[in-house]
Amino acid sequence: MEGGGQRLAPVAPPGQPQGEHLRLLLRRSQEAKNCAYCPYSRFPVGAALLTAGGEIFSGCNVENACYSLGMCAERAAIQKAISEGHTSFRAMAITSLLQVFPPTQTARLSSVPFSFDSDMRDHFITPCGACRQVMREFGTDWDVYLTKADGTYIVKRLEELLPLSFGPEDLKKV
Numbered sequence: 001m002e003g004g005g006q007r008l009a010p011v012a013p014p015g016q017p018q019g020e021h022l023r024l025l026l027r028r029s030q031e032a033k034n035c036a037y038c039p040y041s042r043f044p045v046g047a048a049l050l051t052a053g054g055e056i057f058s059g060c061n062v063e064n065a066c067y068s069l070g071m072c073a074e075r076a077a078i079q080k081a082i083s084e085g086h087t088s089f090r091a092m093a094i095t096s097l098l099q100v101f102p103p104t105q106t107a108r109l110s111s112v113p114f115s116f117d118s119d120m121r122d123h124f125i126t127p128c129g130a131c132r133q134v135m136r137e138f139g140t141d142w143d144v145y146l147t148k149a150d151g152t153y154i155v156k157r158l159e160e161l162l163p164l165s166f167g168p169e170d171l172k173k174v
Contacts, residue, residue: 017050017091017143025050026145026153029093032058032073039063045125046095047073049081052088057081074131078138089138093145093153096125124148132162140165 017025025048033046038061045061059076074094081089124146127135135144140159147153159165 021050022145025056025091025093026095026147026151028056028058029073029095029145029147032060032077033095033097034060036060036073037062040065040067044097045073047077048093049074049077049089050091051081051086052090053086055081055084055086057084057086072128072131074127075134078134087138089135089142091143091145092135093147094125094127095147097149122148124154127161132158133165136162136165136167140167 028048029046031046032048033044036044036046038044040063041061043061046058047060048056048058050056057077057080059071059073059078059080061071061073062076063070074092077092078089081087125148126146127144135142135158140157140162142158144156144158144161145153146156
């Protein structure tokens with residue numbers, strides 16, 4: 001397929017992706033995580049975004065020595081989709097470290113050794129506030145799959161993650 005998206009065939013029914021469609025969305029977020037450039041935080045994150053047309057766009061976090069110029073995985077996926085002409089989304093899956101290393105074991109990410117001994121393995125990964133606001137730009141009626149290190153997930157509506165939000169329609173109010 002041309003562009004950065006992957007077409008699902010057939011398109012999943014409206015609402016939450018199910019079965020193979022959901023597994024593909026989760027797998028694409030895991031694959032994206034493996035491409036993360038995170039030499040400073042050593043915290044790789046991957047995201048996969050399902051468009052209303054059934055395409056999946058993935059993104060990973062990309063850090064920069066000038067910290068504020070880094071890019072989160074969620075925003076990277078959205079920007080890839082937007083650059084290919086998509087503005088309507090149904091779901092996003094977000095993944096962080098799926099392989100949990102014992103405190104004494106060292107892993108290598110982005111050529112930087114580190115030891116993963118974090119409470120994150122027991123918590124679902126959630127998007128930062130900036131990502132939630134960027135996601136909100138494209139509506140509140142879509143699902144966000146938040147994963148844990150063991151691969152389990154929960155589903156939240158975007159409106160649950162950013163209640164009482166500000167969006168494009170608010171700029172039209174007099």
